[in-house]
Amino acid sequence: MSMDLSSRVPSGAIERLWDKARFEMKLVNPANKRKYNILVVGSGLAGGSAAASLAELGYNVKCFCFQDSARRAHSIAAQGGINAAKNYQNDGDSIYRLFYDTVKGGDFRSREANVYRLAQISVNIIDQCVAQGVPFAREYGGTLANRSFGGAQVSRTFYARGQTGQQLLLGAYQALERQVDAGRVKMFPRTEMLGLVVIDGKARGIVTRDLVNGKIESHAADAVVLGTGGYGNVYYLSTNARGSNCTAIWRAYKHGAAFANPCFTQIHPTCIPVSGDYQSKLTLMSESLRNDGRIWVPLKPGDQRPPNEIPEPERDYFLERRYPSFGNLVPRDVASRNCKAVCDEGLGVGNNGLGVYLDFADAIKRLGVAVIRERYGNLFDMYERITGEDPYKVPMRIYPAIHYTMGGLWVDYSLMSTVPGLFVIGEANFSDHGANRLGASALMQGLADGYFILPYTIGEYLARTKLDKVQTDYAEFKREESEVETITKRLLSIRGERTVTSFHRELGKVLWDYCGMSRNAVGLKLALGKIRELREGYWHNVDVLGGPEDFNQALEHAGRVADFFELAELMCIDALDRNESCGAHFREEYQTPDNEALRDDQRYCYVAAWVFKGANQPPELHAEPLKFEYVRPTQRSYK
Amino acid sequence: MRLTLHIWRQKGPKEPGRMVHYEARNANPDMSFLEMLDVLNEELTLKGEDPVAFDSDCREGICGMCGFMINGVAHGPRRGTTVCQLHMRKFKDGDVLYIEPWRARAFPVIKDLAVNRTAFDRIIAAGGYISVPAGSAPDGNTILIPKPVAEQAMDAAACIGCGACVAACPNASAALFTGAKIAHLGLLPQGQPERDQRVLKMVAHSTLEQFGSCTNIGECEAVCPKEIKLEVIARMNRDFIKAS
Amino acid sequence: MSSVAIDSHVGRAARLYQAYIGKKFVMALTGVILFGYLVGHLLGNLQAFLGPERMDAYAAFLHSMPNVLWLVRALLLVSVVAHIVASIQLTALKRKARPQGYVKKEAIGSSYASRTMMWSGPIIAAFVVFHILDVTTGVTNTAQYRELHAYENLVYSFRRIPVSIAYIFAMVALSMHLYHGLWSMFQSVGISHPRYTPVIKRLAMWVAILLAAGFISIPISVMTGLMGTKL
Structure with missing residues (x-):
C-alpha cells in the first residue's frame, strides 16, 4: 500500500491559507449535490453538525449512531465550555493568540495550519450556535458572558451553565432533525458501523449492524465521514460514555486509514476516585475546583486516620511544595502525574489508596460556606450524590482519569484520511490538539470540522474525483458483510468462562498501569506481552450469550472490546516508539530535572502515522514531519 | 446489601413480558443502581442466563439514555436524579424493588427495560x-x-x-x-x-x-x-x- | 402565521379543538362558566338562612325573566355537555396512549383530587341530574313538591337523610373537582408564573372548600333542625 502523508496545506501566509484553500476548491454544481450520497457515522458535535450542514447544502445524507437517538452522543457530557477568539472581553485575545496557545498547549505536536484555521473559525461557531438558540450565559447587559478556563490568560470561554456540551449538541441535533424532516437526512439510530468498504482505492460505503434486530446491512455512497469520537474507553474506566468505542476508526484503520499518534491520551486530574471493582465509569468534576481546593496526602504511608484528625504538620501539600509558584494550579498532566506518584508511594487515601485529598477547609474558612457554595455548589452536590460524603465537611477525594484522546485517524488539511473519500472529524481524527488538548477546545474542534470545514472540503473531493456508481450487491460489499458476520459468529461461538466486561476491565488495568499517564520502555514491553496474551485468552474464553439477531448488548460490547485489544497494542507500540516526552505522553526516561516532559524535537517532531499491514504483522510507521514557522518550540516550566 | 428484584423481562416488542424474580446478593451502598444491575448481569451471564437489557450511556446523568421505573417511580426515589446517578445507599438492605420499563404506546419495549x-x-x-x-x-x-x-x-x-x-x-x-x-x-x-x-x-x-x-x-x-x-x-x- | 392567518375562524377553532390543548381549553372555558354558576347558585341558596320569604322571592325573581332564565340554562347545558364530551375524548386518548399499565405505580407529584377527576366528575354529573329532578322539577320529590316554593322543596328534600347524605357526598366530590379544576384552568389556557401559580393553587383550595362548605351548610342545618322547623 502506498502511503501519501502529504498534509496538502496550501503555501502562503498562515492567515490566508484557509481563504486560499477555499478559493482554490472546485465546487459542486448546486443542482448536482443531491446526486451525491454521503454517509456520516456518529452524531455528536462533529458528526451531527456535519450531517446537518451537508444536508443544508443539498447532499443526500445518511447518519448513523449506536445510541437510541442522535442527541445522546457523548459530546453532551462536556461541562466547561467552548473557546472562541471573539475578544468580547477586550482583554487582548485574538485569533493569533488562540492559535499560539493551542500550538503551545499541544506541546508542538500539531500542524500549525490546521490550528490556525481552527482559531479563525472559532468565532463563526459562536455566531452559529447563538443563532440556533443555544442559551449561552449572558451578562446583565444582554451580551455573551465569558470565563477564563484551563489556565488561559484571557477570558475566551463561552458556556451554558455546566452543560455547554449538551446545549451545543442539542443545537446541532435540532439542525440535523430539521434536515431529517426535510427528507435530506435519513437517520439510523441504534446502528453500529462494523465495516468500511473500499472500492478502487476509495471509501465507497460501510457495513452496519442494526442493534435491535441484528441485521447486517450495506450502505453505498460517494464519501464516508467518521465522527465517532475518541477511544478513551480502551482503558475500561474513563470519563467517556459506556458505549464510546473505537470500532469505526479501527475498522477503517484495518482498511488502510493511517492511525496517528495513538498514544496521545489525556488524563484529567479532578475525577471522583474508583470505589470498587463494579465501577463502570469515572466522573469528571470541573478543574475549576483546583482554584480553591488544596491537594494533599498524609505524610505517613498507610495513615488510616480520618482526614480531619490529621494535623497540619503531618500533611503533605505536595503540589504546593514541588511547584511553589503555580501550586495546585499546575497543568492537568503535571497535577495528574504527581497525584499518581504519591499514590504509588503508598500515600494515597480512600479504601483502595487511589486518591488524594482536595481540601476546601481553608477556602471555607477564608471565604465562608456561602461563597464556596455559590462557586461549586453543583459540583459538591454531584460529589455528594456519588460518594455519599459531604465535601463541605470532609475533604473531597480525587484521582486522575482518562478523559480525551488526541490521537486518531490521520487526516490531511481537508480532513481526509489516507483512504480517499474517507473523512474523519472531531475527536476521531488526530488533527488539532497535538500531544495535549487545552480545556474548552474539544467542542470548538468538533463544530469547526462539522459546520465549517468538512462541508467545503468534501465538495472539493466530490468535484475533483471521478466516482463510478457502486451498488451494495458488489463483491466488495458482500465480502465486507461476510467478514462482519464472521466476527459476530466467532464471538458468539466461543462460549468460554469469562464475561466481556471482565476482559475489558483487565485490559484497561494493564493499559492504565503501563501506558497511562506515565510510561517507560520496560513497562510498555511488558504491557505488549500482557495484551497479546489477554487477547489470545479473549478469543478462547469469552462468553457471549444470545444470538446474532437479538438485541444483544453483550455482543455489541464484545465486538468493541475485540477492537480495543488491537488498538491497545498499537498504543503501546506508538508510546514505545516515541522516545521523548511531550504533552500528555510522559516517558519516564525523558524528563527534565524538574520532572517536566522533555521533548526531542530533533528526532520526534513528527506525527506518527501507523499503517496496518495485516493481522499478525507489525504496523508500519510513516512520519509526517511538523514545521513550526510561527510558534517557536519552547520548553515549559511551572516551577 | 441484599435486595430482592422483580424485573420486567420481555424478549422482544411483540412478545409478552412478565416480572421475574432475582436476588441481588452483592449490592454495595457505593454502587450506582446501574452498576448493581451490571453485577447482576455478570452473574446471570456466568450462569448462562440472558442478562437484563437496559439502556445507558454517559452514566453521569446528562445523555438521557437510561431510565426505568423503580417501585413505580420513574428514575427511582431520589428527586432530580437519573437512575445512573442513583446510588444504592438510597436503599436499605432487604428492600424489594420492582423494576419496569417506561410504558407508553409511543415508547414500545425493545427488550426488557429498553424502549424505543x-x-x-x-x-x-x-x-x-x-x-x-x-x-x-x-x-x-x-x-x-x-x-x-x-x-x-x-x-x-x-x-x-x-x-x-x-x-x-x-x-x-x-x-x-x-x-x-x-x-x-x-x-x-x-x-x-x-x-x-x-x-x-x-x-x-x-x-x-x-x-x-x-x-x-x-x-x-x-x-x-x-x-x-x-x-x-x-x-x-x-x-x-x-x-x- | 402565513397559512394560519387566512383560515376562517371556524377552521381555526376546529383545529384548536382537534388538538388536546384545544380540548383542555374548552374544559377550562366551560369550567369557568360552571364555576360562575356555582357561585351564583350558592349565593342564592344561602338566602335560605334568611327565611322562606326571601328564598321564594328569589325563585320568583328568577322565574320572572323566563328568557334570561332559559338562556342561562341553555348556556349551562351547552357548557356541561362540552365539558363532558371533551373529558371523555381526553380519557379515550389516555387509554390509547398506555395500552399496558404498570405492575407497580406510585404517584409522587400529584394530588389525589387531580388523579380522580374522572371519578369526581361523573359523581357530580349524576348528582346534578338527581338534584334537578328533585328540587327543580320535583319528579323524585312528588309528595311535597310545589313549584316555585323553593324553600319548602329544599327543606322537604333534605329531611330525607339519604338525600342529604348523597348531597354532602356530592359536594365533597365537587370540592375536590374544583380544587384541581380551578388552578388547572389557568394552566390549560397558559397562565403560569413561578410566584403566582402557588398562590392560585392555595386560593383554589380555599375556594373549593368554602364553596362546598357553603352548600353543605344547608342540609346540615335542615338535618340538625336549624332550618325549616316551622314547616
Missing part, C-alpha cells in the same frame, strides 16, 4: 429547531438577550429527553418534553420567526405519535431529573392557543 424513544426525535423534527443554515448567522452579540431570559431558556433547554415525564404521566403525555423545547426556543428572540408554526407542528405531531393529553397533574414535574417545571406546559398551551 424515537418518537421524541420526530417531535423535534416536526419543528423543534431554529432554521439557520451554517454560515448565515450574524455576530453573536448582535441580538442582546436579557440575562433572566437566557436563564429561563436554559432552564427549559436542560431537558435530556429521557422520557421519564411520559412514563410517569397517567396519560402518557409528552407535554413536558414538548413544552420544554417550545419554551426554550420561544423565549429567545432567535426563536420568534418560527414560533407559531413550531408550536402548531410539534403539538400536532405529539398527538400523531399517540402520546396522551396533559391533564395538569404534575407527575412529570416530580420525576423530571432536570426538574423542569410545569410552567413550560402552560407556555406551550398559551402559544398554541394564540397560534391556532
Whole structure:
C-alpha cells in the first residue's frame, strides 16, 4: 500500500491559507449535490453538525449512531465550555493568540495550519450556535458572558451553565432533525458501523449492524465521514460514555486509514476516585475546583486516620511544595502525574489508596460556606450524590482519569484520511490538539470540522474525483458483510468462562498501569506481552450469550472490546516508539530535572502515522514531519 | 446489601413480558443502581442466563439514555436524579424493588427495560429547531438577550429527553418534553420567526405519535431529573392557543 | 402565521379543538362558566338562612325573566355537555396512549383530587341530574313538591337523610373537582408564573372548600333542625 502523508496545506501566509484553500476548491454544481450520497457515522458535535450542514447544502445524507437517538452522543457530557477568539472581553485575545496557545498547549505536536484555521473559525461557531438558540450565559447587559478556563490568560470561554456540551449538541441535533424532516437526512439510530468498504482505492460505503434486530446491512455512497469520537474507553474506566468505542476508526484503520499518534491520551486530574471493582465509569468534576481546593496526602504511608484528625504538620501539600509558584494550579498532566506518584508511594487515601485529598477547609474558612457554595455548589452536590460524603465537611477525594484522546485517524488539511473519500472529524481524527488538548477546545474542534470545514472540503473531493456508481450487491460489499458476520459468529461461538466486561476491565488495568499517564520502555514491553496474551485468552474464553439477531448488548460490547485489544497494542507500540516526552505522553526516561516532559524535537517532531499491514504483522510507521514557522518550540516550566 | 428484584423481562416488542424474580446478593451502598444491575448481569451471564437489557450511556446523568421505573417511580426515589446517578445507599438492605420499563404506546419495549424513544426525535423534527443554515448567522452579540431570559431558556433547554415525564404521566403525555423545547426556543428572540408554526407542528405531531393529553397533574414535574417545571406546559398551551 | 392567518375562524377553532390543548381549553372555558354558576347558585341558596320569604322571592325573581332564565340554562347545558364530551375524548386518548399499565405505580407529584377527576366528575354529573329532578322539577320529590316554593322543596328534600347524605357526598366530590379544576384552568389556557401559580393553587383550595362548605351548610342545618322547623 502506498502511503501519501502529504498534509496538502496550501503555501502562503498562515492567515490566508484557509481563504486560499477555499478559493482554490472546485465546487459542486448546486443542482448536482443531491446526486451525491454521503454517509456520516456518529452524531455528536462533529458528526451531527456535519450531517446537518451537508444536508443544508443539498447532499443526500445518511447518519448513523449506536445510541437510541442522535442527541445522546457523548459530546453532551462536556461541562466547561467552548473557546472562541471573539475578544468580547477586550482583554487582548485574538485569533493569533488562540492559535499560539493551542500550538503551545499541544506541546508542538500539531500542524500549525490546521490550528490556525481552527482559531479563525472559532468565532463563526459562536455566531452559529447563538443563532440556533443555544442559551449561552449572558451578562446583565444582554451580551455573551465569558470565563477564563484551563489556565488561559484571557477570558475566551463561552458556556451554558455546566452543560455547554449538551446545549451545543442539542443545537446541532435540532439542525440535523430539521434536515431529517426535510427528507435530506435519513437517520439510523441504534446502528453500529462494523465495516468500511473500499472500492478502487476509495471509501465507497460501510457495513452496519442494526442493534435491535441484528441485521447486517450495506450502505453505498460517494464519501464516508467518521465522527465517532475518541477511544478513551480502551482503558475500561474513563470519563467517556459506556458505549464510546473505537470500532469505526479501527475498522477503517484495518482498511488502510493511517492511525496517528495513538498514544496521545489525556488524563484529567479532578475525577471522583474508583470505589470498587463494579465501577463502570469515572466522573469528571470541573478543574475549576483546583482554584480553591488544596491537594494533599498524609505524610505517613498507610495513615488510616480520618482526614480531619490529621494535623497540619503531618500533611503533605505536595503540589504546593514541588511547584511553589503555580501550586495546585499546575497543568492537568503535571497535577495528574504527581497525584499518581504519591499514590504509588503508598500515600494515597480512600479504601483502595487511589486518591488524594482536595481540601476546601481553608477556602471555607477564608471565604465562608456561602461563597464556596455559590462557586461549586453543583459540583459538591454531584460529589455528594456519588460518594455519599459531604465535601463541605470532609475533604473531597480525587484521582486522575482518562478523559480525551488526541490521537486518531490521520487526516490531511481537508480532513481526509489516507483512504480517499474517507473523512474523519472531531475527536476521531488526530488533527488539532497535538500531544495535549487545552480545556474548552474539544467542542470548538468538533463544530469547526462539522459546520465549517468538512462541508467545503468534501465538495472539493466530490468535484475533483471521478466516482463510478457502486451498488451494495458488489463483491466488495458482500465480502465486507461476510467478514462482519464472521466476527459476530466467532464471538458468539466461543462460549468460554469469562464475561466481556471482565476482559475489558483487565485490559484497561494493564493499559492504565503501563501506558497511562506515565510510561517507560520496560513497562510498555511488558504491557505488549500482557495484551497479546489477554487477547489470545479473549478469543478462547469469552462468553457471549444470545444470538446474532437479538438485541444483544453483550455482543455489541464484545465486538468493541475485540477492537480495543488491537488498538491497545498499537498504543503501546506508538508510546514505545516515541522516545521523548511531550504533552500528555510522559516517558519516564525523558524528563527534565524538574520532572517536566522533555521533548526531542530533533528526532520526534513528527506525527506518527501507523499503517496496518495485516493481522499478525507489525504496523508500519510513516512520519509526517511538523514545521513550526510561527510558534517557536519552547520548553515549559511551572516551577 | 441484599435486595430482592422483580424485573420486567420481555424478549422482544411483540412478545409478552412478565416480572421475574432475582436476588441481588452483592449490592454495595457505593454502587450506582446501574452498576448493581451490571453485577447482576455478570452473574446471570456466568450462569448462562440472558442478562437484563437496559439502556445507558454517559452514566453521569446528562445523555438521557437510561431510565426505568423503580417501585413505580420513574428514575427511582431520589428527586432530580437519573437512575445512573442513583446510588444504592438510597436503599436499605432487604428492600424489594420492582423494576419496569417506561410504558407508553409511543415508547414500545425493545427488550426488557429498553424502549424505543424515537418518537421524541420526530417531535423535534416536526419543528423543534431554529432554521439557520451554517454560515448565515450574524455576530453573536448582535441580538442582546436579557440575562433572566437566557436563564429561563436554559432552564427549559436542560431537558435530556429521557422520557421519564411520559412514563410517569397517567396519560402518557409528552407535554413536558414538548413544552420544554417550545419554551426554550420561544423565549429567545432567535426563536420568534418560527414560533407559531413550531408550536402548531410539534403539538400536532405529539398527538400523531399517540402520546396522551396533559391533564395538569404534575407527575412529570416530580420525576423530571432536570426538574423542569410545569410552567413550560402552560407556555406551550398559551402559544398554541394564540397560534391556532 | 402565513397559512394560519387566512383560515376562517371556524377552521381555526376546529383545529384548536382537534388538538388536546384545544380540548383542555374548552374544559377550562366551560369550567369557568360552571364555576360562575356555582357561585351564583350558592349565593342564592344561602338566602335560605334568611327565611322562606326571601328564598321564594328569589325563585320568583328568577322565574320572572323566563328568557334570561332559559338562556342561562341553555348556556349551562351547552357548557356541561362540552365539558363532558371533551373529558371523555381526553380519557379515550389516555387509554390509547398506555395500552399496558404498570405492575407497580406510585404517584409522587400529584394530588389525589387531580388523579380522580374522572371519578369526581361523573359523581357530580349524576348528582346534578338527581338534584334537578328533585328540587327543580320535583319528579323524585312528588309528595311535597310545589313549584316555585323553593324553600319548602329544599327543606322537604333534605329531611330525607339519604338525600342529604348523597348531597354532602356530592359536594365533597365537587370540592375536590374544583380544587384541581380551578388552578388547572389557568394552566390549560397558559397562565403560569413561578410566584403566582402557588398562590392560585392555595386560593383554589380555599375556594373549593368554602364553596362546598357553603352548600353543605344547608342540609346540615335542615338535618340538625336549624332550618325549616316551622314547616
